[in-house]
Amino acid sequence: xxxxxxxxxxxxxxxxxxxxxxxxxxxxxxxxxxxxxxxxxxxxxxxxxxxxxxxxxxxxxxxxxxxxxxxxxxxxxxxxxxxxxxxxxxxxxxxxxxxxxxxxxxxxxxxxxxxxxxxxxxxxxxxxxxxxxxxxxxxxxxxxxxxxxxxxxxxxxxxxxxxxxxxxxxxxxxxxxxxxxxxxxxxxxxxxxxxxxxxxxxxxxxxxxxxxxxxxxxxxxxxxxxxxxxxxxxxxxxxxxxxxxxxxxxxxxxxxxxxxxxxxxxxxxx
Amino acid sequence: xxxxxxxxxxxxxxxxxxxxxxxxxxxxxxxxxxxxxxxxxxxxxxxxxxxxxxxxxxxxxxxxxxxxxxxxxxxxxxxxxxxxxxxxxxxxxxxxxxxxxxxxxxxxxxxxxxxxx
Numbered sequence: 001x002x003x004x005x006x007x008x009x010x011x012x013x014x015x016x017x018x019x020x021x022x023x024x025x026x027x028x029x030x031x032x033x034x035x036x037x038x039x040x041x042x043x044x045x046x047x048x049x050x051x052x053x054x055x056x057x058x059x060x061x062x063x064x065x066x067x068x069x070x071x072x073x074x075x076x077x078x079x080x081x082x083x084x085x086x087x088x089x090x091x092x093x094x095x096x097x098x099x100x101x102x103x104x105x106x107x108x109x110x111x112x113x114x115x116x117x118x119x120x121x122x123x124x125x126x127x128x129x130x131x132x133x134x135x136x137x138x139x140x141x142x143x144x145x146x147x148x149x150x151x152x153x154x155x156x157x158x159x160x161x162x163x164x165x166x167x168x169x170x171x172x173x174x175x176x177x178x179x180x181x182x183x184x185x186x187x188x189x190x191x192x193x194x195x196x197x198x199x200x201x202x203x204x205x206x207x208x209x210x211x212x213x214x215x216x217x218x219x220x221x222x223x224x225x226x227x228x229x230x231x232x233x234x235x236x237x238x239x240x241x242x243x244x245x246x247x248x249x250x251x252x253x254x255x256x257x258x259x260x261x262x263x264x265x266x267x268x269x270x
Numbered sequence: 271x272x273x274x275x276x277x278x279x280x281x282x283x284x285x286x287x288x289x290x291x292x293x294x295x296x297x298x299x300x301x302x303x304x305x306x307x308x309x310x311x312x313x314x315x316x317x318x319x320x321x322x323x324x325x326x327x328x329x330x331x332x333x334x335x336x337x338x339x340x341x342x343x344x345x346x347x348x349x350x351x352x353x354x355x356x357x358x359x360x361x362x363x364x365x366x367x368x369x370x371x372x373x374x375x376x377x378x379x380x381x382x383x384x385x386x387x
Contacts, residue, residue, distance in 0.1 A: 060277040060291045063351040070273060219297070219350035 041261060044204040044269055047195070052216070056268035064145055064214035064266035067138070067221045071146025074139055080130025086143070089127060093150060100148040101263050104252045106161040113167040115251050117144050117223060118243065135242035141221045145212045148265035155262055156209060158255045171253025174246060180237030186250075201270065207258040208251070210267020221266065224251055274380050276368065281385045282360040290321065290340075291355045294370055294378060300346040316344045316372035319354065323384075325364040336367065344372075360386045 045053060055061050075093045078085045090096065103116040110122055117140055121132035133140040158164060175186045189198070190206030197203065211224040218226075225247045229239035240246045277291040294316070301313025324336035340356040358366075363386045370378040 060275065061293070061353055063293060063295075063353070065275055066273045066293065066295045066351065069275060216349075 041207060041258070042194075042205055043207055043209050043261060043264065045210070045264060045267065047202040047204045048268075048270060052268055052270055056210075056264070062214065062266065062268055064212070064221050064268065067142040067145045067212070067214075068149050068266060069142075070139065071142035071144070074143050075146060078128075080124065080128030082127065082129040084128050086123070089123075093146060096147045096150045098151055098154060100151040100265060101154050101157045102159050104164070104167065104248055104255060105159050106163045112245070113164055113248055113252055115224075115248055116147065117141075118248070120144060120147075136223060136226060141212050141223065144223070145221060145266040148212065148263065151263050152265065153262045155260045156255055156258045158252070158259060164252060167249045167252040168256045170246075171249040171251070171256075174250050175253055175257075179232065180235035182235040182237075184235045186231070206254070207261055208254045209258050209261050210264035210269065212265065213267045213269045215269050217270065224254070274368075274378065276380055276382055278366060278382045278384060281387060284361055284386050285359065286386075287357050287359050288384075289355060289357055290366065291353070292319075292321075292368055292380075293351060293353045295351050296370075296372065296376070298344070298346075298348055298350045298352065302346065313346070314373045314376075315346060316348075316352065316370050316376060318343055318369075318371045320369050321356070321358075322367045322369075323358070323364055324367060325362050336364075339366070360384060362386055 045056065048056075055063075059065050072093060075086045078088070087093070100116060103119065104113050105119075106112070107114045107119060107122065109126065110118070114122070117135065120140060120143055124130045124132045158168070178185045178188070186206060189203050193203050194205040195202065208224050208227075211227070212221050213227070214221050215227075225242055228247055228250055229242070232239035273295040275291075275293040277289075279288050282288045296316050297314055298316065299311050299314040301311070301315075303311045305311055319340075319342045321339040321341070322336040323339050339358050340354075342354060344352065364384060366382045366384060368380045368382070370376065
């Protein structure tokens with residue numbers, strides 16, 4: 001009898017536990033869906049005027065599509081002493097879907113974390129045996145924009161690699177580091193003051209989901225590094241040079257910060 | 271060669287009103303700005319745009335004959351990479367001939383075929 005009672009007791013305890021586990025599971029599910037619904041992250045798109053939003057949404061109006069068109073031509077154009085085009089190795093450009101949301105990523109060939117434009121330069125040197133384009137070159141931006149456009153609406157998804165994690169950590173430090181005579185960090189504006197105004201402009205949350213972008217202020221397409229350098233100059237700090245590892249680290253952190261948000265490239269920004 | 275992006279529906283029904291969109295790459299430098307070195311940046315503007323419609327099955331190679339569909343003059347206040355959109359009533363198949371002319375000898379000519387059924 002005694003054994004049986006204890007057996008029953010144990011059974012009921014197990015029953016209780018499983019119900020409790022179920023409840024816990026439901027609660028955690030509900031919480032996670034709540035957290036998902038309450039994702040307070042907003043793309044820069046959400047802070048723009050309706051007219052600027054319309055320019056981005058209509059490919060026939062988006063001036064960045066001029067660069068994309070150029071990039072699509074370059075994709076199929078043989079170049080360098082190897083006389084190879086991007087298409088010779090990679091096939092159609094449509095197969096680049098899913099590539100842009102991964103960057104910055106660790107490159108085993110370069111033994112460092114690189115962004116998409118540095119990967120393109122790597123391909124130009126190694127595969128095409130051509131001289132790489134300088135940073136912010138029209139053709140480089142065009143090719144990057146054309147590749148990024150293929151991944152439109154896909155979520156930003158940094159790959160998992162221990163060295164990328166290191167870069168993201170360094171990027172976090174840089175993001176939180178006060179710099180310049182104005183003594184501001186990225187966080188001070190884009191976390192603490194996001195949604196408020198700086199002069200006449202709304203401060204966005206700084207999610208880099210649309211790069212390379214057509215920026216109305218630039219009247220041309222530019223990279224995320226150009227944007228980051230612009231912010232650094234604005235707080236009167238000395239900007240890092242194009243391609244500097246610090247800028248790539250920042251890019252890596254921003255990608256982690258925007259993970260899961262849809263890619264909008266090539267976006268239009270004011 | 272400047273880059274252009276022209277959007278015209280490939281086919282249209284006779285009498286249908288179609289929308290033509292034209293985007294051209296151009297700096298539209300006003301002539302009022304200075305470079306970071308302090309030098310005046312010379313004016314470099316698109317001055318005129320015309321769109322003619324040449325009736326006929328083959329692409330028009332000659333100078334713009336045909337009917338004027340739309341014309342515009344540009345000035346310093348127009349943004350870089352100007353975008354135009356206008357409407358056109360398609361009555362017969364033909365070719366749309368678009369020409370941008372500007373400073374520094376800028377001349378861009380693009381043709382688009384339109385099939386009207």
